[in-house]
Amino acid sequence: MRFVDEFRDADKAKALLAEIGTVAAKAADRMGRPANIMEVCGGHTHSIFRYGIGDLLPKSIELVHGPGCPVCVLPMGRVDDCVAIAEQPGVIFATFGDAMRVPGSKKSLLQAKAEGSDIRMVYSPLDALALARANPDREVVFFGLGFETTMPSTAMTVLQAAADGTKNFSLICNHITIIPTMKAILDDPGLQLDGFLGPGHVTMVIGLEPYEFIGATYNKPVVIAGFEPLDVLQSVWMVMQQLSQGRAVIENQYGRIVPKGGNPVARDAITRVFELRDFFEWRGLGSIEHSGVKMRAAYAQFDAERRFSVPDVKVADPEACQCGDVLKGIIKPRQCRVFGTACTPETPLGALMVSSEGACAAYYQYGPRAGDEPEKANAA
Amino acid sequence: MSLSGDKSAPTTRRKRDAIHLQRVTLAHGGGGKAMRDLVDDVFVSVFDNPDLAPLEDQARFALSALATHGDRLAFTSDSFVVDPLEFPGGDIGKLAICGTVNDLAVGGAKPLYLSCSVIIEEGTELALLRRVAASMARTAAEAGVKVVTGDTKVVTRGACDKLFINTAGIGVIRTGLDLGCHRAEPGDLVIVNGLLGDHGAAILGARGDLALSSPIESDCAPLNGLIDGLIAACPETKFLRDATRGGVATVVNEIAEASQVGIELIDDATPIREEVRGFCEILGLDPLYLANEGRIVAVVPAAAGERALAALKSHRYGQGAVVIGQVTRGPPGRVTMQTRFGGKRVVDMLIGEQLPRIC
């Protein structure tokens, strides 16, 4: 596949790993301890596990898996609201596949479906709009979630519904924003992060400028990274170079996809339809200022929260759950007291176990287990 | 089944009689003449064979004839509920024959006799039933098996999804052959007979709700001939299983578990069609977990590897045969994959169904 296979080349990866080894040694000299790099985005977590990248890196680089899986950070109360809407008679509830398994306080969408709610899996919000057109006597509600990458698509779908005069389509908006969240992480006192792999696909929409404060104010390097294994390795190398030279700026490894200025047309669609919420609740991270968006009053008729009565009850995360500490990189998934016991992908307690992008699910599925032979010593 | 409880009595049906007859009605399941007509017309006519013709309540076989093929009976049953009923590369009828034939064949049995029970939703088109029955007959002929008994039920609208088929099968295991999930030992090779994931991708694509179009066809095929050839050339074959639901990843996990060994797969060696890769990239699925209907996983001793591959490749359903991994001493029950950078990851059993991801 073009623009995919080229970036999975094993020889180039070996060369990169050798370079990373050299730079990491320099950085370690400078810092006197291993470097903690957070990949903000669940897509990176996925690539890192899928290609076994973590084990290939020198010991002096520690990858910390960040909060960037919009499915994982959905709080239970929001899932409950979705279930409540889906259970109303006459509703077709359309959702991306991976959101179906997220546990609510009583059930997931998958369970609601089994109990008879009409819940359909779609690939695109446009498919949900098509469902509305094909079923004029039903109410079609789309479960909008995701970061700025996905936001323009749902915004455009709402704009299309408005232009077509579609009356039976609405959106339950759970979109979240990345920058306030990174800021919340940076402000956490318990945190020890030295740099970031930035979310490539979010940045193709928002552009590089919003990240500048991270270098300027917090003195941490950020490299916007692609998702193929070579992209991830090259980005790690770029972060390590900054660390070894004592620099902290925003750099772009993913230039083929991410233009400096992002995508202004997409941003325009976002601002037409959505506005910032004062606060949005994240599973594991709590309430973060300006970290979510809601629909503007002008599009009230497409806003499922206004059209349907939803419980809108905050549900606290289960007590045993340590997702927050994992999300902030304070503990590794395996260190959570319920990892692999009360919390497994089959019966997820915390959200990080739900989607295969979630750090805990990735550890569970791809990582070594207790009883395994000790991990191989690193090449570098 | 209660006929008087027919809730969907067609008060609003405006179709004329001529069209009416093109669809199955509850009368066809009533046990009377209408049912006999349906069974005769649609099924008996295509499965035509001397064991079926008497239409007794059971098929009867001479034990002595069975015993000429081996010393043990194999008996299996499987139900087929695929949506859509017809898809690129096959249909529910072909699937129903192949599934049961393959389940017998991977046990080292020669598949001989199949049953065919159908549950039909009222309103299903007769033309569809005829196509499915013809497809079953064609596949049975290719596999060299006979459909010797069966059953037909018609249920009210909504009680089933158009057509469900159950097939059971009897085969005879050749004397001396002992294939088993527990027999894998470190050093053994893990072989598949061709490209992986075609069936799963073809079905997902044919369902239409993801609006993806692709030239991917199901790999659905009866594999008894292929397996005959493999066992003849490589009698030391230890284990065979068809990699249906849950895909190859699930089968190798089952082997690792049952034999208490590790298995290491090689990323670059797993044969996956470009279109299936594209399909999986779009939806965020892992092709190793996609269903196959014409693929087996074979475990053979390393020394017999070349012979096994050659035997598989000489058959039309095995031309893409390759070694995808090796049994190791690794932690018992653990399947890992060697990624192309020398990285390693665990390939676990699937939890639930694979759902398309956005993220």
Place this chain on the structure above:
Amino acid sequence: MCLGIPGQIVAITDASRGLATVDVAGVKREISVAFVRNADEAVEQLIGAWVLVHVGFAMSRIDEDEAAETLKILSELGEVAQETEAMRASGRA
């Protein structure tokens, strides 16, 4: 987060709504190109372009020069690594 896949636009299916067919390794799907079309060019100009597809929308046009540049850097790294390796080997000899 945010699964995105490169694909090539092969046809325009509805110019007024900005819908096009994208091809990903032989698999085709209708997507919206509303976010990647320039206001001053005909939508047909997009045929042949490579885009990044996310949930049924083209979100970015792939910059082929940038892609080549990234690969070039990686190849050069490879050469440097090989030379270093060779130097080490000859130093040892």
